[in-house]
């Protein structure tokens with residue numbers, strides 16, 4: 455590892471594989487003999503169209519996305535989808551089910567309420583979102599246009615360990631912070647989306663994977679740029695797509711493939727997360743925010759119970775080269791985001807640091 459680099463536990467934008475950054479660096483002024491940077495290319499040029507198509511193909515292969523799904527490369531962040539999803543999908547019956555298990559599903563739910571009748575399938579706010587409800591606890595409306603949930607709750611550090619069963623109601627899932635961290639049966643979903651800046655690429659790109667037949671029923675006032683059917687018809691190129699981010703996604707997908715694909719990512723994910731959870735569970739000082747059985751493999755939230763001590767931990771960790779460990783203000787304490795690109799070694803060293811801190815306090 456480049457010794458000037460730190461172990462970056464940021465929740466997003468977050469660590470990217472070093473080899474991806476190095477390749478991007480090597481190609482930054484002259485992409486493979488084109489004489490220019492990817493940042494300088496026309497999005498309609500042959501060379502960029504190839505990058506675009508290859509990146510789509512790689513994602514389809516890696517995630518095993520069936521042929522009856524479109525892959526869209528969009529902008530306006532994951533949050534843009536909080537609006538786009540109801541605008542495009544709620545018209546079917548005027549109703550939708552939302553599982554609120556954290557900050558982002560709550561925001562999505564509030565946004566959707568502008569456009570239709572929303573039912574809460576669950577709300578884990580009763581215990582500050584420290585758990586994921588079991589299937590039996592979900593309140594389902596068979597007439598919902600879709601069922602919405604967030605697979606991994608980035609702020610609270612919980613992650614669904616199952617795909618909800620919703621019968622004929624299409625499943626819509628925000629996978630921003632755990633996409634490509636495990637194999638996923640895409641055919642179970644109507645729509646999957648993810649902001650790129652957690653596990654895939656720099657900020658500025660949102661990937662949407664949508665089953666054929668769902669788009670095209672948008673509410674009449676849907677903004678042009680949020681209309682899935684327009685973006686499907688124009689292959690995400692109604693306007694200039696986020697070209698650089700798409701290129702970076704392509705490099706990251708190569709890296710994922712070289713490291714065992716989603717299966718390999720899943721092994722590494724739990725290798726990293728279990729190291730941390732074991733150390734935290736065995737310590738006298740630290741407690742985890744999330745219940746056992748609901749814990750995230752991507753964002754590990756923990757605290758000492760003493761704010762001053764938490765601050766001391768974050769400060770000393772930063773000095774030791776473990777940065778961005780301060781928890782979100784909604785949970786307090788600490789959060790270690792350990793996405794795909796975090797080396798296991800980074801977590802091993804953080805564990806040593808935690809053990810030492812525990813011993814000294």
Ligand SMILES: *Cc1c(COP(=O)(O)O)cnc(C)c1O
Pocket residue numbers: 466530531532533534558604606607608628629630631649650652
């Ligand atoms: C970060 C995050 C978002 C918001 O992403 P933006 O691209 O900043 O809008 C939404 N959902 C989840 C699960 C996230 O982790």
